[in-house]
Amino acid sequence: MDFTFNEEQKMVIDGARRFAREKLAPFIAELDEKAEVNLKALKELGKLGYLGMTLPEDFDGSNAGAIAYAASMIEFSKVDAGTAVAVSVQNSLVNDAILTFGTEAQKKEFLPRLASGEWIGCFTLTEANSGSDPGSLRTSAIRDGEHFVLSGTKNFTTNGGIADMMIVFAQTCKEKGAKGISAFLVRTDVPGFKVGKHENKMGIRSSSTTEMVFENCRVPASALLGEENKGLKVALTTLDGGRIGIAAQAVGIAEGALDEAVRYAKERVQFGRPISELEGLQFMLADMATEVEIARTMLFRVAWMKESHSQKFTKEAAMIKLYASEMAHRVCHKALQVHGGYGFMKEYKIERLYRDQRITEIYEGTSEIQRCVIARSLLGE
Numbered sequence: 001m002d003f004t005f006n007e008e009q010k011m012v013i014d015g016a017r018r019f020a021r022e023k024l025a026p027f028i029a030e031l032d033e034k035a036e037v038n039l040k041a042l043k044e045l046g047k048l049g050y051l052g053m054t055l056p057e058d059f060d061g062s063n064a065g066a067i068a069y070a071a072s073m074i075e076f077s078k079v080d081a082g083t084a085v086a087v088s089v090q091n092s093l094v095n096d097a098i099l100t101f102g103t104e105a106q107k108k109e110f111l112p113r114l115a116s117g118e119w120i121g122c123f124t125l126t127e128a129n130s131g132s133d134p135g136s137l138r139t140s141a142i143r144d145g146e147h148f149v150l151s152g153t154k155n156f157t158t159n160g161g162i163a164d165m166m167i168v169f170a171q172t173c174k175e176k177g178a179k180g181i182s183a184f185l186v187r188t189d190v191p192g193f194k195v196g197k198h199e200n201k202m203g204i205r206s207s208s209t210t211e212m213v214f215e216n217c218r219v220p221a222s223a224l225l226g227e228e229n230k231g232l233k234v235a236l237t238t239l240d241g242g243r244i245g246i247a248a249q250a251v252g253i254a255e256g257a258l259d260e261a262v263r264y265a266k267e268r269v270q271f272g273r274p275i276s277e278l279e280g281l282q283f284m285l286a287d288m289a290t291e292v293e294i295a296r297t298m299l300f301r302v303a304w305m306k307e308s309h310s311q312k313f314t315k316e317a318a319m320i321k322l323y324a325s326e327m328a329h330r331v332c333h334k335a336l337q338v339h340g341g342y343g344f345m346k347e348y349k350i351e352r353l354y355r356d357q358r359i360t361e362i363y364e365g366t367s368e369i370q371r372c373v374i375a376r377s378l379l380g381e
């Protein structure tokens, strides 16, 4: 068992840390305030290989692997969790789905453009009345000869407002319910599609979250990703990998919060000495650091499971997504407490980290859904 990063991984992770410091940190406070995406940084990340981290070189991927990807996600999330989730969606939800389920022609058309950042992708499954229960989605895809006609509205789509292509889930056989859903690869310039409402969010405000509206939108049958009526499998398999990205996002936010708490505790003087000398605060910091370390260790183990293709990791991905996101909640809560009243003010980074953390317990399956996945696996269902 080896717990060290190899030289290649170290280079990739150092590059991510440098990028976060130089290209994300100077802009995040303003982008958070204005709810704007750092598209320039995202495009640059593509050129540097961070948008095709788990893709083979045949498709212009950087082939850095799931471990380096998770570690890079930590570095981006510490500084700008909004840009980090855009990176996560591109790598885990879009690229991985196409690599696993796409035809050779689809891989050749989409993957090099996604890996380089020429195209930004999104994964649009959720609808107003279909969140935790994706099998109940209502967007329809009706076959018309060699085409499908898509109608319906998706919501809460990350990267929606900046996407060049999307993976859309729609019902191709209403009678079959959850077994009648298919996945499609669709360009966002296709007639009949438009971006709907842009959400005004509590956190990760430097990410785009929108509705996606389909009005008699015709796509060729060759746009099917995977088999017809097997779309739920595409979604659920892809989300297993996605949860590693979100767990890494949570670990990054928690690490960022811990760093802020340690720094502040050393600077702030009360009762004539730095508050870091108070045992009550030292215990809080010690608990935070211990929880972060536990999550990091399990995160890299699950990333290793994915990278080595050694076994199915559905249960473990749910476990680390659940643990890391709830751990980040506890850590951000304590880190803000260490800051006292100043932590409640926008001038302090912890205020944003506290808001950014909250989504990690909700998207790509809420904590309750992760518990359902883990329990199902334990009970052999």
Ligand SMILES: Cc1cc2nc3c(=O)[nH]c(=O)nc-3n(C[C@H](O)[C@H](O)[C@H](O)COP(=O)(O)OP(=O)(O)OC[C@H]3O[C@@H](n4cnc5c(N)ncnc54)[C@H](O)[C@@H]3O)c2cc1C
Pocket (backbone or CB within 6 Å): 089, 122, 123, 124, 125, 126, 128, 130, 131, 132, 133, 155, 156, 157, 158, 159, 201, 209, 359, 362, 363, 364, 365, 366, 367, 368, 369, 372
């Ligand atoms: C900022 C943001 C970005 C997002 N990005 C994307 C994206 O890119 N693509 C996409 O498709 N979706 C995206 N989503 C949607 C996200 O995945 C869903 O919001 C999430 O899965 C929960 O669905 P819901 O909001 O409809 O809540 P609901 O499913 O209505 O859940 C409400 C409550 O009921 C609980 N609950 C539901 N079912 C069960 C159960 N069986 N057992 C116990 N408790 C249960 C939930 O845990 C929750 O507490 C995003 C959401 C947000 C807020």
